[in-house]
Every structure is written in C-alpha cells, then in structure tokens.
Amino acid sequence: MTPPIAPAPPKPTLLTPFMYAVFRAIWIAGLVSNVGTWMQNVAGVWLVTTLTTSALLVALMQAATSLPAFLLSMPAGALADLIDRRKLLLCTQAFMAVVATALGVLTLTGGISALGVLGFTFLLGMGAALNSPIWQTVTVELVPRTALPFAITLNGVSNNIARAIGPAVGGAIIAYYSAGWVFMLNGASFLATWAVVYFWKREATVTSGPAEHFIGALRAGLRYVQYSPAIYGVLVRTFAFSFGTAAMWGLVSVVIARKLNLSSGHYGVMLSWLGAGAVTGAFLMGRAGERLSFNQRVLLGVLAFAGTNTALALVTQIYVLYGVMFFSGIAWLMVMTSFSTTVQLSVPKWVQARVISVYMLVFQAGMSVGSLTWGQLADYTSIEIALLAAAGWMLASALLALPFPMRPAEGLDLAPAEHWPDPDADNNIDPDDGPVVVMIEYQVEPADWPAFRAAAEQLKRLRLRDGALRAGVFSDIARPTIITEFFYVATWGEHQRQHHRFTKEDLAVEAQVRQFHSGPEEPRVTHFLAFPNTSNVEIATPMQTLEGQR
Template structure:
C-alpha cells in the first residue's frame, strides 16, 4: 500500500522532533518576551527614534557577522554540543541583564549591548537549529517540519509579547529577562537528553578556511539559490520598517502603552499561526514564487497602514494579515534553500541565506530609523512601502525554483583513481582530464551540456575548469578541472549527487568512442615549483 501523504501534523509522529519543537516553542516565547521588554525599556530610557530602531540592528547585526562562521562550525563540529554551548551562553547573558535591570544599573546603551550579545548567541544557534530539522524527519516531511518551526516562532510571537507586556506593566522588564534565561535552560536540558547519532564523515576532514570557501563557492555556482538570496534581501530590507518602527508608532504616534504594543505583535503572531493552517489546506495551489510575491505585496499594505492609520483597532487586522504574509514568505525562502542543497554543505548555505536576511533587516532598520529621525515617521513607512512595491518586480528575473523532486544523495559512481604509492591529502594541486571523442556536428549541443558540467566542477571544489579541443584532431575534446589538493578532489567524489549524474550523462551521450571517456589524474610533481616565478635579472643577462 502506498504511504499516506504527509500533512502538517506528520512531523509530530517523530518523538525527537516533537520534544525539540516543544522546547523551541518555550524558548521562542522567552525570546519574544525579551524583545518586547528590551525595545520598550529603550523606548522609555531615550527619546531617540534611531536608538530604538538600533535595537533591531543589535539583534540582526550579529547574525550578519557570525552566520557564515556558525554555518561552517555546524557542518564540521557535532551540532548537539554546539547547541548546548549556545543555549547556556544566552541563559547567562539574559540572567545578567535581568539582575542589572532590577537593581537599576542599566542604560539604553547597555540594553543595546546585552541585546547584541544575545544576538551573537542566536546567530551561532540559528543555522544549527534549522539544520537539525533535516536530521529529525525524512525529506518528504521536511517542508511541513519547516512550517511547524515557523508556527512555533509565531505562536511565541502571539503570546510572548502579551505575556511580556503584562510582566512589564505589573512588575519590571528585569523579570522578563530572567524568565527568558530560564527558557534557554529548559531547551538546554532537552538537547542534553537527545542522543544524536554522529554523522559519519567520509573522506579527508575539512579545515575551517577550506570549508568556508567551499560553502561560498557552492552558492556562487548554484543559480537555483540566486533567486532566493536576491528576493530575501529585497523583502527583509522593506519589511524591516515594520519591525523597527512599530513600537515608535504605538508610543509616539498613537500615544499608547506597552500593552498595546504587545497586543499588536500578538495579532501578528496569531496571523502567522493561522497562515500555517491556510497553507496546509491551500498552499499547493501556489508555488514558492507566487507565495513570496503575494507576501511582499501584503507588506506594501502593512507599511502604508502603519503610516496613515490613526486608530489602533484598524491596525490589529492589518497585523493579522501581515502575520499570514510573513509566515508564507519566510517558510517559502527557508524550504527552497533546504530542498536545493545537499547535506554536506547544508548549514553553510543556510547560514549564507540567514546572513543575507539579517543584512536586509539590519541595514533596513538603520535606513528607515534614520529617515524617520530626519523627516517624519510617515515618510519613512511610506518609503518602505514604495520599496516593497518596486521589489515585487524581482519575481520575473529572479524566480524561485522548487527542489522537492531533487535527489541530492551522493552518487558514489566515480571509481577510485589508481594511485601508485601513498598520496597525502594536502598534496597538490591536482589536474583531472577527461577525454571525449565528439563528432563536429554535435559540438554546439556538447558545448551547452559541458558548460553545465563545468559549473558543477567549480561548485564542488575546482578552482579552474574548462573544455579544450586538440588542434591536430579537433574531434578529440578534453575537459579539465584544477583542484587545490588531493584531499579536496577526494571530497569532490563525495559531493557529486545523483541529480548531477543527469548532467554528466548529457555530456557523455555525445562521446563516440568504443570505450568510456578516459580519465587521467595529474598531481604536481614532488618538490617542483607550482607557480610561475620570474627569473632573476642577472640570469637573464648571463643567458644573453
């Protein structure tokens, strides 16, 4: 019997995912309580709209600085241990901030500083947390697991600000910070109880710098990721106006209390939760490209409403619809990224995606906050709405490509190269040459297929790659690629996926030889100079 189709509830059938999801929900509630308390505390400690907007920057900037290194660490080091470290670090920072606030020894700049430290912990934690999901559920269930993670964050957004607002109103922001610290400790306990099976690492181990370059190179030569990254920055830059300035709208324009600010964010979170169920029922009717376009247009209306509406009760349904749009867009971005990358580089690519997203939030918060200080709040919000409207045109040149049907498991079909003697993984460089016999009438089609294969070589580790024809025998065509070390070439064998085999087969179908294309490996001759060195001037004069 065929397996029942996955639904939004299917991931909860996996016990470890269920436990970590609940722990994440509790931690997210604490984080949103912290956000409300921090922003409101700064709002009461200073009259500068720029300093209030910088709270968003203090949260986002660490992700801009640390996302990529944290993604590399998540691919190289045991993820469970990293999660234990990040949760403990954030618990300590939140506790210290709470104590200082309760004792009266806090300032607006100090709140920004502690928020930056929490942002550092979150930046180290986020790529690991997103990547862990792929270990807890099978690939067909992954889109629903990612959506549920978004639901967790938005349930927290719906109730966290309200709880935080009540604690602030009746007690002090310091108690909110202490509760957030306890939520991190709860997550730490659940992760500690998780007995993760370590992933077996095949081939030579990567070092940090090499792994960093490999992740950036993968994105550089993966067109499927271009659309996601461009659209992510455009959306987060425009949407940052809402996150950065909504507290200023409540406090300065509408002259309302922290309770109304928390309620506004609660409506936003409630909309996101409702959006998860709507996508579960009708999401298949819209592809990821259409979802992001629709969500961006919804945020045009959000920014216009925040700029022009003067009654808070009209803003509540606007924030509800904004929550639906936010979840729809963010899950589309995240799912597209995770479905288009193999496991060996997953955390690094996710970290690059998050870096671009947080860069948009950080720069956008700074731009719209500065514009609000120099002009008016209305001008800044209408400017953000105009940006969102213009950026909707990116749907045509940068469409998002679904990867649901991709098979990104290692192909494992390349034979082990014949080697005489022992070769150290750090020896190199290495040149690999593949010889084809191609009839002249097939050259145009072969060239197109070979260009795709060349991009795969560069994506998986080659520093240079190309295709050359023998001048004496033009039908003899040689593909070459140049790799820094023997170890890196061994990792290339493991990075080539079953999906890539289709492109390789397109190239090989033009080979007319009676035997398969001949592959030769060349290693830099021992103790030879592998870079061109100019001859000293005196040697040239002696030769003359």
C-alpha cells in the same frame, strides 16, 4: 495472480511533524526558549531605559542583539557542517543559560549598569548567532523530506506565538516583580532546551573524504552559493523582500505614536494581530501547498506587503489597520517559510548549515539596510512618503519572479552519487598537496559540438560549485574531434571531497555530456599533481601524472 497494490502513503499535513517524538520535544522546547527570548528583549530594553538617560544606549540594545548575527552567522554555519550539531547545540544553550542567569543575579542584587546590560545582551546575541544555523538544520534530521515544509512552518508558528505572548508576559513580570526575574526565567528556558537536546540520540554521521579545514569550509559554502542558481535566486528575492518589509517593522510604531497619536498599548495590540495572522497562516498552508507553488506564494506575499505599506501610509482607522496586520502576518509566514523550505530542500547535507547561514545573513542585511533607508526617508520627507515608496519597492520587486523564479525542490535527490572510483595513485599523497588538475578526454563529432558545449557549461558549473577553482573545455588542434574537459582544484584532499559532493541529481548533467562521446571506450580521465609538491600556489613546473579513473 496480480499482487495487491499497496495503498499510497497519506499526504503529510501540518500536524504530521508532531508524530515524530524528537521533533515534538524540540519544538516545545524551542517554543519555551523563544518566549524567554522575547521576554528578555523587553526586560533588557526596559532596564536600560531605567538605568540611564542616554537615548544612544537604549538604541544600542538593538545593535547589541543584531551585530553578532553579522559577525558570526557564516562561522556558525561552517562549524555546524564540520562538528556534531548536537554537541554544538549543547554548548550554545549552556552558554546562553549561564549568561542570562548571571545577568539575572546581578540585576536582582543591584550590581548591574546600563553598559553591563549591553554587554550581557551582546553575549546573548553571540550565543543566538551561533545557535540559529544549527537549530534550523536540525529540523531536516527529525522529519522525512515530505514533511519538512510543514515542520519549517511549525517553526515559524513557534516564533510568532512567542512574539505574541513573550512581550506581554515579560512586561507583567517587570511590572509586578523585577526585570531580574525575567532574565532568570530566560536562563531556565535555555536549560530546558539543553535537557531536551541532551536526551536526543542523534544518529552518528559518517564523513567521507578528508576533513575540511575551517577557512576552507567557509570558502566552500560561499562557492556553493555562487554557483547554485536556485540558491542565488532565493537570496536575491530574500534581500528584496526583507528590504521592503523593513518599512513596516521599522515604522509601525511611529505610525501609531505620531500619525494616529495612540498609546504604546495599541502598538502591542498591532503586533499581536500580526502574530495571530502568522499562526492562522500556518493552518492555511496545507491547502495553499496543494494549489500554490513556492514561487506563487512569495509573489502573493510581496503584493500583500505592498498593500500593507500603503495601508499604513493612508489608513487612519486603527481597527482597519488591525485587520491589515492580521493579513500581513499570514503573508509573512507564507513568504518566509517558502524561502526557508526552498533553501533547505535545495542543498545537500554537507553544506546545509553554511548555505542557511548565508541566507540568514542576507535576510538580516535587508532588514538592517531597509530600516535605515526608510527611516531616513521618513525623517527627510514624511512617514507617508516613506511607506508609499516602500510599497512601490515591493511592487517593483515582484518582477524579480521573472529572472529569479523559485524552482521546485521537493523531488531533488541530493544524496551522494558515490559513482566515481578512486584514481590509481600513490597512497602517500598528502591531502594538502596540490594544486591538482583533472582532465577528461571525449571524442565528439563536429555536428554535436554546439549541444556538447551547452551541456559542458552546466557540468562546469557543478565542478566549480563542488570545489574547482577553474574549469573549462579545450579541443586538440591536431585532432579536432578530441575535446578535453579540465578542472583545477586547490589540493588533493579537496578533490577527494569532490567525489563525495557529486549528488545523484548531478548524474543527469554528467550523462548529458557523456552521451556525445563517440569513442570506442569510456572517456579517458587523467589526474595531475603539482611536482615537486608545493604549497597551494600557481606554478609553471613539470607535473606528475596520475593515471586512472576518478
């Protein structure tokens, strides 16, 4: 009798991540914290405005918030991959709670100055810069891979809900009480998040191979991005998108005040419509996910923002612009969740936070450079010309979908393959000894050389991505059918880490190379360690041979 076929699991929806208690608790805590952050931003700028007549000090508030992201994003990503993420979150949330509370106390007691607010804002920016890469990678641990796109979308919803209500709540507290109470509430919001993270029982992660050093971890993250076409493509399109949309973020207030001659209240309403569109977009993502790929979503979003910039340049009816901003919010969420989801689904756990930190750095760079570019253009020409130029940039950037397509990542199996046996070697080898050269000898018939060369080129990219400094193939001039692949690694410990970085997805690339091997036995693998043991420099000395399998 044929056993009954088990029913297929239900397709995940936007609400699926909320079925997981830890995600639900952390999402709520994150929402509260995001509201507190937006309240803090409004209160900080307002307090500096009342404490000084210097426009420069007011303008420096944005720099005090964003500069730490440029300085600390990459180090934060490396730390998040090397140290327990739960402990790091506890440290960053506690640090920001102390800073915000101290600022609140000094403000309520009258002991704060404009420079003091700038200093505390910079410290909070440091905490946020260290916290952000960790916070994004935590989502991957809380929900199954199939529900991850919806979890990332919900994180975007949290940010936009906070964007919509945080400034209004902060402004009301300032008007009726004091900016100091806003800072105190922000400190309390960090404590609430700290409590949720504290009670999260995170599964212990088992690390394979020697521990990475901090500087080496930074290099490994950058190297992974450099040799990962899927990630590199996302970064190029992220910069192009953020550079073009910076015109909207940077000039919408100028459009309201100078072009339409309206009040700051209309500016707040414009941002509220944008936030409402983003929240609405989250509920549309379910259907869009079934019909549109990430590549198509990004393309539609880019075209939508070309229309947004055009409308801000040409339309003079405020109520029409409210509708434009609503649809812009939908496009914003659609594009940003597509970028973030693709990045998180395309990288293995060992390098995840580092790649996300690079992604965040590229996004911030695009926004910063774009704001400066479009603002300068508006000063030298006009607001309309700057916005139309930005619209033209968005249309041109749509062509990046051809050389840099967003590749599907949902089905990737990035778990460690763990199929390479350890080489027969002296157990006394220090992980810092090196350099190391690994050679794999294949026997390939001349008719297969072109196909072998193409497959070997893909495998070379994986070697470089996972830690090799050099890689390539050579043929034996005396025996042309003997082709040797080599890769050069800085240290013995780094080569051991290579063993655990090779994923199940990579097995197909290795299999394509090995299918051309026609020898009677498996390809011969040889390891060479610099002799005598030296520091990690290139030297022309005899080499000690270590025979065995990888």
